[in-house]
Amino acid sequence: MNLELLTKLGSCRWKIKRISPMNTDAVIFADEKILHALDDKTVSQMRDVASLPGVVGPVCIMPDAHSGYGFPIGGVGAFDPEKGVISAGGVGFDISCGVRTLTTGLKKHHLKEVSEKLADSLFKNIPSGTGVGGKLKLTNNQMDEMLSGGASWAVGQKMGFPDDLRRIENNGVFRQADPSKVSKKAKQRMIDQLGTLGSGNHYLEVQYVEKIFDEQTAKAFGIAENEILVSIHCGSRGLGHQIATDYLPLMVKSAAKYGIKLPNKDIACAPIKSSLGQDYLKAMGAGINCALANRQRITHLVRNCFADILPKADLKLLYDVSHNTCNREEFLINGHMKTLYVHRKGATRALGPNSPELPHEFKKYGQPVIIGGSMGTSSYILAGTTASAELSFSSSCHGAGRVMSRTKALKSFKGKNIQDRLNLNGIIIKSGSIRGLAEEAPKAYKDVERVINVAEQAGISKIIARLKPIICVKG
Numbered sequence: 524m525n526l527e528l529l530t531k532l533g534s535c536r537w538k539i540k541r542i543s544p545m546n547t548d549a550v551i552f553a554d555e556k557i558l559h560a561l562d563d564k565t566v567s568q569m570r571d572v573a574s575l576p577g578v579v580g581p582v583c584i585m586p587d588a589h590s591g592y593g594f595p596i597g598g599v600g601a602f603d604p605e606k607g608v609i610s611a612g613g614v615g616f617d618i619s620c621g622v623r624t625l626t627t628g629l630k631k632h633h634l635k636e637v638s639e640k641l642a643d644s645l646f647k648n649i650p651s652g653t654g655v656g657g658k659l660k661l662t663n664n665q666m667d668e669m670l671s672g673g674a675s676w677a678v679g680q681k682m683g684f685p686d687d688l689r690r691i692e693n694n695g696v697f698r699q700a701d702p703s704k705v706s707k708k709a710k711q712r713m714i715d716q717l718g719t720l721g722s723g724n725h726y727l728e729v730q731y732v733e734k735i736f737d738e739q740t741a742k743a744f745g746i747a748e749n750e751i752l753v754s755i756h757c758g759s760r761g762l763g764h765q766i767a768t769d770y771l772p773l774m775v776k777s778a779a780k781y782g783i784k785l786p787n788k789d790i791a792c793a794p795i796k797s798s799l800g801q802d803y804l805k806a807m808g809a810g811i812n813c814a815l816a817n818r819q820r821i822t823h824l825v826r827n828c829f830a831d832i833l834p835k836a837d838l839k840l841l842y843d844v845s846h847n848t849c850n851r852e853e854f855l856i857n858g859h860m861k862t863l864y865v866h867r868k869g870a871t872r873a874l875g876p877n878s879p880e881l882p883h884e885f886k887k888y889g890q891p892v893i894i895g896g897s898m899g900t901s902s903y904i905l906a907g908t909t910a911s912a913e914l915s916f917s918s919s920c921h922g923a924g925r926v927m928s929r930t931k932a933l934k935s936f937k938g939k940n941i942q943d944r945l946n947l948n949g950i951i952i953k954s955g956s957i958r959g960l961a962e963e964a965p966k967a968y969k970d971v972e973r974v975i976n977v978a979e980q981a982g983i984s985k986i987i988a989r990l991k992p993i994i995c996v997k998g
Contacts, residue, residue, distance in 0.1 A: 526558060528566075535586070535981040536914070539566060544786070545573040547580030552915070552981045557586055557973065560926065564590040565597075571786040572600045576794070577607025579856065579863055583915045585870050586977035587924025587969060592616070593789040596869035596925075599918045601854070602795065604862055608783065609800045610792035611774060611807075613866035614849050616767040618810030620725075620758030621845030621871075622893040622921075623691070623818050624904070627829065628837040629751040631731040634993060637832050638729075638951060642994040644828040645727060646953035649821055651998040653722040654761070655955075656715030659820070666710050669717065670702040673812030674843075677819035687819065689882045691843040692872060693850075695815055700808030705762070706769050712761030713813060718820035722956065722998030724922075724963055725757040726895070727821070729994035730902060736986045740888045740906055744841060746988055753838065754902060754990070755821050756895050758847065759814040766810050770803045795864055804849070811848060818843060841904075842891035846871045846921035854912060865916050873907035873919035873984045892984050894975060897923045897968035898952075898960070899945045901991055903975050905984040919984040920975075923968035936964040945995075954997040963997065 529537040532550065537558065539549040549569045553561065565588055572582045572594055579601045588597025593612020602608055634641065650657045661669060669676050674695030675688055688695040702710075720727060732750045735741045746752065759766075774791035778784075781794050793800040822840070829836040849866045856863075874881060874890040881890055892905035900923070911917045927935070938960030942952045954960055978984045 535977045539570065545570055546575070547573050547578050547582065549573045549584065550581040551584040552586050552977055552983060554973065554977050557969070557977060561588070562590055565595040568593070568595045569598055571790050572598060572613070574786055575608055575790070575792060576783060577603040579603055583918060585918070585920040586974045587869070587920040587922055589925050591868065593787070593791070594866065594868040597920065598868050599866065599870045599916055601863040601865045601916050604795050604864060607795050607864060608792035609795050609804055609849055609864060610790060610866060611767050611770045611803060612790050613792070613868055614807055615847040615868045616764045617758040617847055618763030618766060618807055619814030619845040620847045621814060621818070621843065622754055622756045622895055623822065623843035624841040624893050625753040625822065625825065625838045626745050626841050627751045627753065629833060629835070631749045631751060633833060634729070634751060638993060641729065641828065641832050642951045642953050644832060645825065645994065646996050648824050648828055649718070649720060649727055649996060651720035651722070651996060652955045653998070655719055657718045659717050660715045661713070661717060666713065667702040669816045670705060670809035670812050671700055672696055673815040674819040677816045682823035683819050687840045690840040691815060692845055697808040697811040699805055700812050701805035702809050704802045704806040705766060705809045709762045709765035709769065712765050716760040717817055718824055719760065719817070720757045720821070720996065720998050721760050722959060725998045726898070727825070727996040728754045728902070728992050730754060730990040730992050732988050733901070733991040734989045736988060740987050743884060743888045744891055744904065744987065745839065746841070746904065752841070752990060753825055754893065754895065755818050755825070757817060757821065759810045760817065762813050763810040766806050770806065773799060807849060811845065814845065815843070842893060844871055844890070844893060854916060863916070867918055869921050870918045871921045872917060873905070873911050874917050875907045875909035875911055889985070892919050894920060894971070895922045896971040897965045898963045898995060898997065899948070899950050899965050899992060900971055901989050903971070903986060903990065904988040905975070905978065906987050908982055908985055910982040911984065914981065915983045920978050923971040923974055925967060926969050927967040929962040932962050932964050932967040933958065936961045936966070950992050951994045952997065953995070956998070959997055
């Protein structure tokens with residue numbers, strides 16, 4: 524990227540030169556190495572976001588960003604509820620893809636004799652792979668109840684505990700959801716997929732806390748060095764993909780009717796106040812609830828696996844946060860509190876200390892922000908900061924971020940070689956797809972350490988702990 528187009532605002536913060544038809548500023552969170560590697564399409568897509576009606580600046584590019592469909596992955600855009608728009612491309616196809624992490628009360632040495640057995644059990648009991656279903660098949664009524672109730676519904680079905688809900692974004696349910704706005708085809712795709720990981724970059728990892736950077740916050744989060752954690756990364760499966768597939772052409776077709784000039788059809792949107800905008804919002808909400816219920820069901824299955832092999836384990840939810848959503852939130856804008864609809868696509872909410880939405884035990888420290896690394900590399904627990912509200916609409920990065928397409932990765936790496944190399948490093952990989960391992964090769968992603976350091980230096984989140992994988996179940 525040409526750095527002459529940028530103005531440096533502070534440590535790891537850069538403003539993109541505002542040109543017509545942009546309605547607001549765009550900001551990149553990056554160091555110079557990440558900036559130089561940033562592709563022009565990512566910047567062009569963020570300029571498109573800054574050109575949409577009712578946008579409230581700045582629009583943001585996270586340090587793990589790369590080009591996507593419509594919005595870049597790692598893009599954040601906030602919109603006025605009266606004049607602004609909601610975009611299916613700004614949420615993405617995997618609605619509410621996110622990560623939840625569980626503490627176990629176990630230490631690394633407890634896995635020494637049983638890691639292979641545990642890996643086999645997790646791989647057997649948590650289905651993974653493209654289109655792969657599970658044992659649970661939902662009736663029509665159960666489907667609608669799940670799409671309305673999210674993780675709360677799953678807990679009511681004895682797939683968890685009421686205390687889990689306090690540690691989930693929005694307390695485990697998106698209340699504006701309306702299953703009637705979700706197509707029959709989308710529901711059909713989800714009938715047997717609740718409690719499944721899917722494919723691509725989705726995973727289930729057993730990890731240990733390799734290093735603590737902030738003892739006080741780590742203690743408040745309930746984590747300690749060498750403790751075993753479990754992280755689950757997945758979303759709304761085929762249902763979320765179908766919602767985007769259904770609504771994107773409707774938004775393209777209606778743009779002229781609403782007087783919207785689309786810089787690119789992939790960024791199709793509708794006014795938030797319009798009937799189409801409200802229909803999508805309610806369908807998206809059902810997609811969010813689907814993802815939350817899916818991660819809750821997987822948590823239930825994980826707890827069962829641990830109970831069989833390590834009965835002393837006590838799996839408690841640390842936190843669950845999504846990174847493909849649009850949320851209605853309050854922010855201080857020009858001295859006044861204002862309601863905004865914040866799109867986070869490949870970006871994680873990162874509420875700072877004293878945010879009213881946080882459980883009481885986190886209020887002093889900020890929201891846990893869970894950042895997954897590329898396969899076999901470190902993951903991180905961060906905390907939201909007070910400054911992030913002004914800098915990035917309380918948002919942070921969500922992972923390492925791709926630097927290589929899946930097609931190129933397939934040509935560059937062999938899945939079996941990657942599996943063997945990770946096994947030599949003491950990491951057990953379970954996957955039904957050798958091809959999938961090649962697509963998710965660690966070198967297909969940015970250096971997660973660099974991405975995390977940028978997030979901290981820019982002030983949008985604070986590093987709390989580094990996690991290392993022991994077992995990784997991949998789709």
